[in-house]
Each structure stands twice: as C-alpha cells, then as structure tokens.
Amino acid sequence: MPYPSLRPLLAPATLAIGLTFGSALGHQASAQWSQATDHQATELARAKEAYNQHRYALALHAFETWIDRADQTESNDFVDASYHAAMSALALYHKDAVVRVKGFMTDFPESPLALQAHWELANYHYKRKNYSRASEEFMGIRIRDLAKPKRDELRFKLGHCLFEREEFEKARVYLYDVLDVEGEFQAPAQYYFSHIAYLNGQPQVALDGFERIADHPAFAELVPLYIAQLLHATGQFDRLKEYAPPLLDESSGLDEESVAEVAHLLGDAWYRDGAFDTASPYLELAWEGTDGPGRNPEFAYQMGYTRYRMGEWRGALDCLPLATYGEDELAEDGAYHMADCYLELGDRARAKQAFRTASLPDFDLDIQEDAFFHYAKLAFELSFNPFDDAIVAFESYLTQFPASPRRDEAYRFLLQVHMTSRDYERALGVLDNISEPDQTVMAAAQVLAFNRAVELYQNKQLDRALVFFRKSRSNNVDPQMHAETFYWEGEILYNQEKFTPAAAAFAKFSTTPGSYLSELHNDADYARGYAHFKSEKYTDALSAFRSYLETGPQDDPSRMRDAELRTADCFYALKSFEQAGDYYDRVLVRGVKPMDYALFQRAMASKLDEDPEGQVARLEQLLADFPESRLVVEAL
Numbered sequence: 342m343p344y345p346s347l348r349p350l351l352a353p354a355t356l357a358i359g360l361t362f363g364s365a366l367g368h369q370a371s372a373q374w375s376q377a378t379d380h381q382a383t384e385l386a387r388a389k390e391a392y393n394q395h396r397y398a399l400a401l402h403a404f405e406t407w408i409d410r411a412d413q414t415e416s417n418d419f420v421d422a423s424y425h426a427a428m429s430a431l432a433l434y435h436k437d438a439v440v441r442v443k444g445f446m447t448d449f450p451e452s453p454l455a456l457q458a459h460w461e462l463a464n465y466h467y468k469r470k471n472y473s474r475a476s477e478e479f480m481g482i483r484i485r486d487l488a489k490p491k492r493d494e495l496r497f498k499l500g501h502c503l504f505e506r507e508e509f510e511k512a513r514v515y516l517y518d519v520l521d522v523e524g525e526f527q528a529p530a531q532y533y534f535s536h537i538a539y540l541n542g543q544p545q546v547a548l549d550g551f552e553r554i555a556d557h558p559a560f561a562e563l564v565p566l567y568i569a570q571l572l573h574a575t576g577q578f579d580r581l582k583e584y585a586p587p588l589l590d591e592s593s594g595l596d597e598e599s600v601a602e603v604a605h606l607l608g609d610a611w612y613r614d615g616a617f618d619t620a621s622p623y624l625e626l627a628w629e630g631t632d633g634p635g636r637n638p639e640f641a642y643q644m645g646y647t648r649y650r651m652g653e654w655r656g657a658l659d660c661l662p663l664a665t666y667g668e669d670e671l672a673e674d675g676a677y678h679m680a681d682c683y684l685e686l687g688d689r690a691r692a693k694q695a696f697r698t699a700s701l702p703d704f705d706l707d708i709q710e711d712a713f714f715h716y717a718k719l720a721f722e723l724s725f726n727p728f729d730d731a732i733v734a735f736e737s738y739l740t741q742f743p744a745s746p747r748r749d750e751a752y753r754f755l756l757q758v759h760m761t762s763r764d765y766e767r768a769l770g771v772l773d774n775i776s777e778p779d780q781t782v783m784a785a786a787q788v789l790a791f792n793r794a795v796e797l798y799q800n801k802q803l804d805r806a807l808v809f810f811r812k813s814r815s816n817n818v819d820p821q822m823h824a825e826t827f828y829w830e831g832e833i834l835y836n837q838e839k840f841t842p843a844a845a846a847f848a849k850f851s852t853t854p855g856s857y858l859s860e861l862h863n864d865a866d867y868a869r870g871y872a873h874f875k876s877e878k879y880t881d882a883l884s885a886f887r888s889y890l891e892t893g894p895q896d897d898p899s900r901m902r903d904a905e906l907r908t909a910d911c912f913y914a915l916k917s918f919e920q921a922g923d924y925y926d927r928v929l930v931r932g933v934k935p936m937d938y939a940l941f942q943r944a945m946a947s948k949l950d951e952d953p954e955g956q957v958a959r960l961e962q963l964l965a966d967f968p969e970s971r972l973v974v975e976a977l
Contacts, residue, residue, distance in 0.1 A: 404422045439670035449518075457486070460683050479495055493524065496516070500916070501533060516530045528554045532560060535551050555568065565593070578610040588600070591966065605640070627640075628644045641662075641663035641664045654685045665698065677695070696715045715740060728758045744821065790813035794807075834846060835868065838875075841872070851866070869885040
C-alpha cells in the first residue's frame with residue numbers, strides 16, 4: 342500500500358536560533374595606558390571611563406579630541422586611543438565604523454590590538470547577520486594567533502556563517518572541530534552539524550546529533566520535532582511510537598502545525614503495521630490540522646484507506662477522490678477503493694464509474710483486471726435493452742485478460758447479455774467457448790502432459806520430457822502453454838549439446854502465438870543467443886543477444902550484463918573490434934564477472950583495432966588487478 346511523503350525536515354526558515362554568545366565591544370582588550378602629560382592623562386582617563394561604561398558616543402568624542410591634540414602618533418597611548426575610537430564607532434554602528442577599523446588594522450599592523458580589531462570586526466558582521474562578510478573576516482584571522490577558547494569560538498562562528506551561506510561541506514568541517522569541546526558553542530555546533538548531516542542523506546547521524554542536545558535548555562523545545570521526523574526517516578518506527586505521543590500534549594509547546602505533523606508520523610508508523618484502529622486517531626488529528634498543499638494525494642489516500650479499513654465508507658469518500666487526480670498507481674488504487682465504498686453504500690452507478698476509472702491504468706494488473714470485471718458486471722446490471730455497454734465491456738475484458746481466472750464467468754455474463762437481447766447467433770458463439778466438452782478434455786490433456794514433462798525435466802530424464810512436451814503441444818488450447826513447449830524443447834536440446842536444433846526451437850517459441858504472454862518470452866532470445874554462440878554462428882547469436890538487451894527484464898541485471906559480454910564476444914569473433922571494445926567497456930564499468938576475461942578481451946580488441954596504447958594499459962591493469970588469473974601468462 343502507498344505511504345505518504347512527510348514534510349521536509351528543517352526548512353531553512355526554521356533554523357534561526359537566538360545565539361546570545363559573542364564578544365562585547367570594549368571588554369576583550371583592555372588598553373595599557375602609558376604615562377602622558379597630566380592634561381592628556383586626564384582626557385584619556387575620561388575617555389576610558391566613558392568607554393568602560395558603554396557610553397560610546399561620549400567615549401568616541403573624547404578619544405577623537407585626544408587624538409587630534411596628540412603629538413606622538415606612534416606612542417602606545419595613540420594606538421590605544423585609535424583602537425578604542427574605532428571600537429566606539431563600531432559599537433554605535435556608524436556608517437564609517439568598518440572603514441575606521443580597517444584603517445586601524447592598516448595603520449598599526451604590528452600592534453597586538455590589530456588582531457583584536459580584526460576579531461571585533463568579524464563579530465560586528467556576525468552580530469548583524471551579515472554572514473558573507475563575517476565569514477570573510479573570520480577566514481582572514483590566523484587561528485594560531487588566537488588563544489584556545491577563541492579558536493573554538495572562531496571555528497563555530499565561521500562554521501555557522503558558512504552554514505547560513507549554504508556552503509555546507511565547508512561548514513561541516515569547522516563545526517566538527519567544536520563538537521567535543523565543552524562550552525557555549527558545543528550545543529549549537531551540534532545543531533548545525535546535525536542539520537548538515539540530514540542534508541547529506543545521513544539521517545541517522547543527524548538523529549544521533551539532535552539526541553545529544555535534546556536536554557540542552559536552548560534546544561529542549563526545538564529538537565523533539567526533528568527527532569520524531571528522523572526516527573521516521575530512519576525507519577525506527579517502534580522508537581517513534583514510544584517517543585512521539587508526549588509531543589501531542591499541550592505541555593510540549595508545539596504549535597498546531599507541528600502537532601499535526603507528529604500525529605501524521607505516528608499514524609503512518611501504525612499504518613505501516615496494518616494497525617488501522619491505532620493509526621486512525623493519529624491520522625484523523627493530522628488530517629484535521631492539515632490543509633492546503635499538506636493534504637496531498639498520498640496523505641489523502643492514506644486517510645481514505647484507513648477509514649475504508651475501519652468501515653467508514655462515507656468518510657473514506659471524503660478523502661479518496663483527492664488521491665485520484667494523477668495518472669499513477671495511487672490514483673488507480675484510490676479509484677478502486679472508492680468503487681468498493683460506493684458498493685457498500687448501494688450506489689452502483691457511481692461504483693461503476695469508479696471501477697471504470699480504476700480499470701484504465703495498468704500499474705497493478707490485479708486491480709486493473711478486478712476493476713474491469715466489476716465494471717463490466719455493473720454495466721450489465723445497470724443496462725437496459727440494448728445492452729451495448731455491457732457487451733463492449735465484457736468483450737474488451739476478455740480480449741485484455743484472456744487468461745483471467747474469471748474467464749468462464751465473464752463468458753457466462755456475456756451469454757446472458759446476448760440471450761436477453763435475443764442475439765442468438767452471438768450467444769451460440771459464446772456457448773461454444775464455455776460448454777464444448779472436447780475443449781475441456783483438450784485443455785486437461787494439454788496441462789497434464791505439460792506438467793509431466795516438467796516433472797521429468799526436473800528429474801533429468803530429458804528424452805522422456807521431450808516426448809511429453811511434444812504431446813502437450815498437440816492439444817493447443819492454452820496458447821501460452823503451447824508456446825512454452827517449444828521453449829522447453831530448446832532447453833532440453835541445448836542441455837544435450839544439440840545447439841542448432843535448440844536454436845530453432847527457441848526461435849519457434851518466439852514466433853508462436855502466446856509466447857508474448859509468457860514470462861519466458863525475453864529469456865528465449867538469451868537462450869537462442871547462447872545456442873547460436875555454441876554453434877559458432879556469431880551473426881545469429883549477436884542478433885539474439887542484442888534483441889534480449891533491448892527487451893529483456895531489467896530486474897535480472899546479472900543476465901543482462903552477461904548478454905552484454907557475449908555481445909562483445911560476438912563482435913570480436915566477427916572482427917568488429919571497435920564495437921566489441923565498446924561492449925567490453927560496458928561490462929568492465931559494471932564489474933561483470935569474469936572481469937579478468939573481459940579485461941583481456943578488451944585488450945585484444947584494442948590491439949586488433951590498432952590501439953596499442955589501449956592494449957598495453959589494459960594488460961597492465963589485468964596483471965595488477967588479477968595476478969592469479971589464468972590469463973596472466975597470455976597477457977605477458
């Protein structure tokens with residue numbers, strides 16, 4: 342049964358954390374004021390006092406006045422005053438503050454305060470959430486020049502800036518360095534690192550990270566929703582069932598949208614177990630708290646199907662139509678269950694239309710067949726003379742599903758339609774299909790002979806098995822079974838190393854009516870290819886293998902790759918070395934065994950295709966990768 346797609350984890354807009362850490366201007370670098378004149382000392386003292394009291398406007402004026410009157414522009418006092426003037430402008434968010442700080446860094450590059458100024462400038466941009474400029478400034482600071490605590494702070498803040506710039510891989514490196522460092526940056530670093538892990542398709546890593554900060558005061562109310570989402574994303578449904586219910590209480594602090602999401606997660610966990618009675622209240626809560634795009638086809642189907650399983654037919658019909666707007670398996674299944682709901686409510690006309698809708702797609706052949714049959718049946722029950730709709734419906738059903746287990750039942754309905762409409766000629770034609778005794782005998786004879794042949798084949802009695810396959814063929818009732826006798830004849834002859842007649846049998850199977858219904862249809866090209874290959878009829882073998890590659894089942898990759906290898910061998914045998922090389926390359930890329938053989942053959946194809954460098958390279962690879970191969974001697 343289909344499952345819903347849940348709301349994406351951690352949308353960027355939800356990631357704003359009120360980070361309170363940072364450096365307060367003026368508290369990170371205390372100037373050592375040198376001896377000056379009494380008047381200058383007094384002015385500096387007043388400026389410093391105002392600065393330390395965070396009276397930055399007064400401090401800026403005082404520092405600038407002192408600087409304008411200073412005689413020695415290289416003195417420590419002058420450097421300190423210039424630094425604190427720039428810091429005051431920065432604290433006041435003056436338009437020229439950044440220029441002042443950069444000017445100080447340029448004018449006094451050797452001063453210890455230049456590093457502090459650079460640090461404060463980076464923090465200034467960081468505080469203003471200008472993460473692009475902040476990251477540039479943080480990157481400009483040599484980390485080895487900082488004390489250990491500052492190094493960790495820089496790593497976190499730089500990682501956070503890069504995160505906000507969506508440079509997640511770079512951010513991850515810096516954040517990782519802080520994860521094991523106790524302090525104010527450890528928890529937020531874990532938060533952002535965990536989010537990056539989720540973006541990188543590592544939900545378990547993200548889950549582990551969020552769980553580490555689940556009890557942190559800054560994140561205790563934030564991460565539970567994410568933990569619930571990640572428990573679901575990692576398939577830990579039993580843990581989710583234990584963890585998530587308390588989040589639905591008002592005391593959890595979750596908003597209405599988040600409560601609906603958690604309820605959906607819980608409902609889906611129980612839904613997957615088929616516990617619809619337990620899933621129902623959670624899904625109902627989620628459905629009630631969701632509107633607009635949130636009520637997508639997947640969720641609508643899940644809610645409707647749950648109500649259907651609970652016997653709530655009208656409630657199911659409130660949801661299931663929302664799942665039927667597309668052209669996919671969900672729409673097919675939704676229409677099918679809508680039809681059943683209408684039948685339960687006695688509305689056969691709407692049930693007929695819903696079954697018709699469900700019968701059109703072919704995503705689930707069982708549903709398609711059953712829906713088509715019920716549509717035809719309701720067309721008959723709801724029709725009045727003439728019964729054109731019912732006749733067309735049953736004939737189409739029998740054409741589309743000739744091997745249906747309800748084939749005879751469909752013929753009986755069709756017979757009844759023709760009899761009711763007094764179309765006796767057509768009724769006789771239908772009667773011949775269901776009541777001719779020799780048909781039943783022929784069908785039974787065909788099935789029995791076929792099954793006995795299979796039994797003998799499995800017991801390795803190949804000659805006797807061949808007799809019974811040919812005997813089954815004489816009773817041609819089931820075209821698929823009739824065709825498959827040629828296939829198994831080919832298998833027997835191949836096992837007896839009679840490759841030419843085996844190839845003929847496989848070819849006969851492929852052109853016999855009914856073979857297209859058989860699961861063996863594509864296998865016949867593969868088998869025929871090998872039969873020709875063993876007979877050294879490489880042109881015919883090539884045709885068969887390539888036909889198999891074009892139409893073969895994609896769920897058998899090993900056989901598909903083997904067919905590619907044999908296609909390469911055929912091209913090689915036919916001296917089409919360039920094409921042989923292309924197919925050997927395909928085989929090598931996919932890692933098909935025997936790799937040493939494919940590599941050696943590729944080398945030989947390169948040689949014969951006048952590519953000596955390619956030949957040498959591949960032979961060297963053979964010697965390096967497969968030193969124990971029996972082909973090593975030839976490679977040397």
